[in-house]
Amino acid sequence: MTDRPRSWVLTLTCDDRPGIVAAVSGLLAERGGFILDSQQYADLDSGRFFMRVEFKAATDGFPGDTTALREAMAPVAEQFAFDWQLNDTADKPRILLAVSKGSHCLNDLLHRWKSGGLPVEIMGVVSNHPTLRRLTEWHGVPFHELPTEGGKATQEAAILDHFERTRSSYLILARYMQILSPELSHSLSGRCINIHHSFLPSFKGAKPYHRAHERGVKLIGATAHFVTDDLDEGPIIEQAVERVDHRASIDDLIRIGRDIEAQVLARAVGWVAERRVILNGRRTVVFR
Numbered sequence: 001m002t003d004r005p006r007s008w009v010l011t012l013t014c015d016d017r018p019g020i021v022a023a024v025s026g027l028l029a030e031r032g033g034f035i036l037d038s039q040q041y042a043d044l045d046s047g048r049f050f051m052r053v054e055f056k057a058a059t060d061g062f063p064g065d066t067t068a069l070r071e072a073m074a075p076v077a078e079q080f081a082f083d084w085q086l087n088d089t090a091d092k093p094r095i096l097l098a099v100s101k102g103s104h105c106l107n108d109l110l111h112r113w114k115s116g117g118l119p120v121e122i123m124g125v126v127s128n129h130p131t132l133r134r135l136t137e138w139h140g141v142p143f144h145e146l147p148t149e150g151g152k153a154t155q156e157a158a159i160l161d162h163f164e165r166t167r168s169s170y171l172i173l174a175r176y177m178q179i180l181s182p183e184l185s186h187s188l189s190g191r192c193i194n195i196h197h198s199f200l201p202s203f204k205g206a207k208p209y210h211r212a213h214e215r216g217v218k219l220i221g222a223t224a225h226f227v228t229d230d231l232d233e234g235p236i237i238e239q240a241v242e243r244v245d246h247r248a249s250i251d252d253l254i255r256i257g258r259d260i261e262a263q264v265l266a267r268a269v270g271w272v273a274e275r276r277v278i279l280n281g282r283r284t285v286v287f288r
């Protein structure tokens, strides 16, 4: 397999107007860049524009340094008032995982990461139970059991301490069954992703499979979303469903749901890590 050349990703959003794509691609061409992938979207309702460009060097004169590239792009970013990021694709985002007792999503993320299938650095796992310490440490990842005395505030202070000490970019709730306070969800706005075990907006909150069974649904699913202080209402990143029927017991729904949850969360984390997801108010733009 040929080694991938060094490449960078530019993601941006701004008020829409003519000339944005031309300005970005023109600057890259002018500086000797080579566009590998470019996707853009104009939200006509909000008047916002979204773009993701992956590029590499085409000529020796290309400023092959991330800081120099940011300096080169800055005048265009100022001209169009971009909200933007430019990153080397080799710089894997640092993530901190949170879990309670359910192992399926954590196990899937740890395995994909350990086998090179998830472009992130897993900095640790925090949990309000000791249950998953062995699984975590088997993968060579630090496990931090959160303090039980002192209540939610103490637990959340410990989560934030681990998040900041590890210089993590994202907190992933991989079946962490505690509701984050408005303070913590605000301080992690746009940086905290949850996997909810239903096809939202159906069956928000606790015990969605029991309520889905009681309702007699024919499809069950899972939803990965950014966390806000409105429980299970955050901007959706990815969803998936599977067909079920009258013969499925609650345990069957839970068993079928585990695979959907793990796959949906892993896809969402992978896309966020590849800078393919941009917040668009209460929604997201996902450049897959």
Ligand SMILES: Nc1nc2c(c(=O)[nH]1)N[C@@H](CN(C=O)c1ccc(C(=O)N[C@@H](CCC(=O)O)C(=O)O)cc1)CN2
Pocket (backbone or CB within 6 Å): 173, 176, 177, 178, 179, 180, 181, 182, 185, 194, 195, 196, 197, 205, 206, 227, 228, 229, 230, 231, 232, 233, 234
């Ligand atoms: N601020 C937020 N915190 C969390 C969210 C979220 O969307 N916003 N999602 C949950 C995960 N989750 C569903 O996906 C979920 C977890 C727990 C419960 C719940 O009701 N749990 C307890 C109460 C626990 C507590 O008081 O903290 C209960 O069963 O009574 C519902 C949904 C993660 N956090």
